[in-house]
Amino acid sequence: MVSVGSADRYLPDTVQQAVKILVVGAFGVGKTTLVGSVSEIEPLRTEEVMTQASVGVDVLAGMSTKTTTTVAMDFGRVTLNSRLVMYLFGTPGQRRFWDLWEGLAEGALGVLVIVDTRRLEDSFDVLEQLELRGLPFAVAVNHFPDSERYSEDELRGALDLLPETPVMMCDARDRTSSVDALISLVEYVSASSARTPETTS
Template sequence: MDFRGSDPALPALPGPRGDDLLPDSAATAVKVVIVGGFGVGKTTLVSSVSEIRPLTTEETMTQAGADVDDTEGIERKTSTTVAMDFGRISINEELVLYVFGTPGQERFWFLWNGLFDGALGAVVLVDTRRLEVSFDVIGRLEDSGVPFVVAANTFPESPSHPVEDLRAALDLPPEVPIVNCDARSRSSSRDVLMALMRYLHDRSAAPAR
């Protein structure tokens, strides 16, 4: 069987860009998942933090979804993730994170099970203007036993709350880290992932109960 590219007369298929290749020094790869309610900034975070060209599955929102998706507070949102987002970031020369973003609408939550397969931990991204959209998300993670940290994304006119007030509003145990972030900023998004890595390390180092 002839394959495209084996015939000199046919143009070769394009290979990966140099920036997309995994560094030779990488020794450990970890899968993490970014979750959250509809419109909290998951795609923005994955896109801003990724060192490779991110994969996104955003589609234009249509009137057909108007009676299904709750867009209160995010009326200017025009697109939505329908499958997943994917990016990659090297924490250091040896540790690489594969970052998967989940769709936020509840009608797409059936995809979460596959996205969580093999994941070491998760980031729950919240919008302090709409904390209620995060309640079911956190409940699902707690039921599944997946360790997670919470990141409060900064939006224009977002109310600022002390961490302990957020903890009480989200009914989180004291050991779950809560950090503030700006999902548009690569350094801020990277800090969120580092907070998750530190939390996972501390959990693994803690004596078994």
């Protein structure tokens, strides 16, 4: 977790723009870890201890050390430069919490999708939800110690992504790696907006 002093809790006067980013993904892919690794303030977390009630509902294959789960959202803040600040909203991964996405997605510039190659099929429904909502997104592949390595082309094909959708490798525990993934998303959304012709009434 990033350690910050009280002075870091306040934005500098030079900040001119704030953007909202959603961090989504299937259960246990590293969303909370990524938000925590980049946030310059103490991240807000709504994690609860997993109980017997989740047995048979939340698949824990490959996640033997996972004992908590996000039930509402994670929230963090990162200042990218003297003029731009980013607010991060991490969403729960389980399908039963997906109704929360509607409110969290309002006003979002774009979405960073965290993917775990050990359970790639768990990401299909997540990507489908984003496409249905028409939200621009980039994919960050979070590598775990026992993850297999795949090429970008292999991942793009397996996830059925458009050629222009950014795909980057990421270590959610590493601040630099995670910030780079977020910057790639912002650059992609900005470039896409610049290419889209304005409609006239």
